[in-house]
Amino acid sequence: MTMTSVRQQWLTNPVREMLAGAVATVALIPEVIAFSFAAGVDPQVGLFASFVIGIVIAFAGGRPAMISAAAGSVALVAAPLVHSHGLQYLLAAGLLAGLMQVLFGLLRLGVLLRFVSKSVRTGFVNALAILIFSAQMPQIIGGGWLTYAVLAAGLALIYLVPRLTTAIPSPLICIVVLTAAAMALHLPLRTIADLGHLPDGMPVFAWPHVPLRLETLQIIALPALAIGMVGLLESLMTASVVDDLTDTPSSKNRECTGLGLANLASSLFGGIAGCGMIGQTVSNVKYGGRGRFSTLFAGAFLLILMVLLKPWVSQVPVAALVAVMVMVSIDTFDWSSLRTVVRHPKMSSAVMLATVAVTVATSNLALGVTVGVLLSGVFFSFKVARLLRITQELDDGAQRLTYRVVGQVFFASADLFVDAFDIREATGRSVLIDLSHAHFWDITAVAALDRVRQRFVSHGIAVEVFGLNAASATLVERIDASATVAPQP
Known part of the structure; x- marks a missing residue:
């Protein structure tokens, strides 16, 4: 000092x-x-x-x-x-x-x-x-x-x-x-x-x-x-x-x-x-x-x-x-919070009010803060999960179906990721999953990718996964040794 x-x-x-x-x-x-x-x-x-x-x-x-x-x-x-x-x-x-x-x-x-x-x-x-x-x-x-x-x-x-x-x-x-x-x-x-x-x-x-x-x-x-x-x-x-x-x-x-x-x-x-x-x-x-x-x-x-x-x-x-x-x-x-509670995002206001309600009801500051932190995490995960976008397009004379994934894939968005792939649309075609603009965060995300790949393979559909960034590719290879993912060029 x-x-x-x-x-x-x-x-x-x-x-x-x-x-x-x-x-x-x-x-x-x-x-x-x-x-x-x-x-x-x-x-x-x-x-x-x-x-x-x-x-x-x-x-x-x-x-x-x-x-x-x-x-x-x-x-x-x-x-x-x-x-x-x-x-x-x-x-x-x-x-x-x-x-x-x-x-x-x-x-x-x-x-x-x-x-x-x-x-x-x-x-x-x-x-x-x-x-x-x-x-x-x-x-x-x-x-x-x-x-x-x-x-x-x-x-x-x-x-x-x-x-x-x-x-x-x-x-x-x-x-x-x-x-x-x-x-x-x-x-x-x-x-x-x-x-x-x-x-x-x-x-x-x-x-x-x-x-x-x-x-x-x-x-x-x-x-x-x-x-x-x-x-x-x-x-x-x-x-x-x-x-x-x-x-x-x-x-x-x-x-x-x-x-x-x-x-x-x-x-x-x-x-x-x-x-x-x-x-x-x-x-x-x-x-x-x-x-x-x-x-x-x-x-x-x-x-x-x-x-x-x-x-x-x-x-x-x-x-x-x-x-x-x-x-x-x-x-x-914080008197200003009374004015901003209606202007702030509803989820943020709900977290603040829940923290107050639990703390006052139990006289337990630790419990109130714990509830607030948990709600913040749930709401944040929900918000990020909703940002996941998956589009599809046909090319090569309609012989290949390309899925382009944009956003974060993790435990809260893994089900949305899996549900976006339709076996019926891919029947008779090959499939390319472009992950150039996606990021995989955890084992739930890796399991979802493997689930999608196995679903296509089990129906006799050739599938290629392309474009994972280095961090996501390392995670996939560490958790799923059988995965074959082409990295970003």
Whole structure:
């Protein structure tokens, strides 16, 4: 890393980076506490994890300005292990997941993100925005008129203060003003202290207390794989969102390795594994976070708030945090997608909507993205298969029937390829199959070509296959040694 890149990532406008990181920290607190409960662990486990992950990922991650912490998607797959075997086994699974993620990055498998289409990414962002918003509802429904009044006041501060000044991010002003008002007026509001036990001290290094034997590995292997893959998926998707927001590239492989190191450290300090947090990351970028210092400060500031400033932070009204999270959900949602959903190709829009629907219905980001990627693949294959064209013409005094194939022949178009050849039309003639403008991709395509050739031969019709490009001819010869195909001249 050159000195220029060090300055860009660490020393560019540190005050702005600190303020942006502080906004991300404020948005982290209610999410992390809620996710800790979802995983079945004490809130301090999630808070310690978020601190450690934030510090490590700031140095080791591949996407500057990205916020990583204990996340809901990881909590969902971790919960069954906690309920069945306890926290220590979760920490051991976090270690194994971290090792998997480091290996994933070292093997340079981050390129797999290229198979996630723009439609899936948009659906991922929109679904997460909906989930963030819906997660705030239990905190305000039934809270009484005072809760709604504080929420309204918080949103007013967040969206009106920037008209007066942008020197300090409005979410921070919202938190400070509403907390001061609630304390001064002794308002009967739910506070952070009511959400769960906050840390009493610093995280302590400790190896998970689990027996080092094969049985333990059998217990944690599958949960660790789930934690590792879900974490990688969400982090890489979040990194791509930041790439788009900032028009800057990032190292996806380094992000995989950095996340693995962060989860290793988190597990060794008594924290749950985590991953990229898209809502908090969007907030960080919105308020000026562009470098690694904002990520570092977000992690460090979280520990300062939870330990050194605990008496004051405990008094922050939950409604004020809800106002910040509502802002986060609004900023995260891709509102332009509502306009383009009717203008984009129907298949692309269907992929986006399916990703949103599955993710929201299951609260499982990994499942939603998986469905979106599968649909993208199916629709793409269908679209390419439809481009296959096969024409025929008679020549040499109607004694030879020539088929000219144009397009891609693979598993999705193989049946169309076979059906285009009619034995009845070729009876009494020789057949020439011109593949000069075709490409064969897989064994299904080669099998289809062999099936057509054998069909003609079995009816006593002479057939010649001509014009395969070098790559296709090599594939045919490798799979079907009996094939005789004249190459392109």
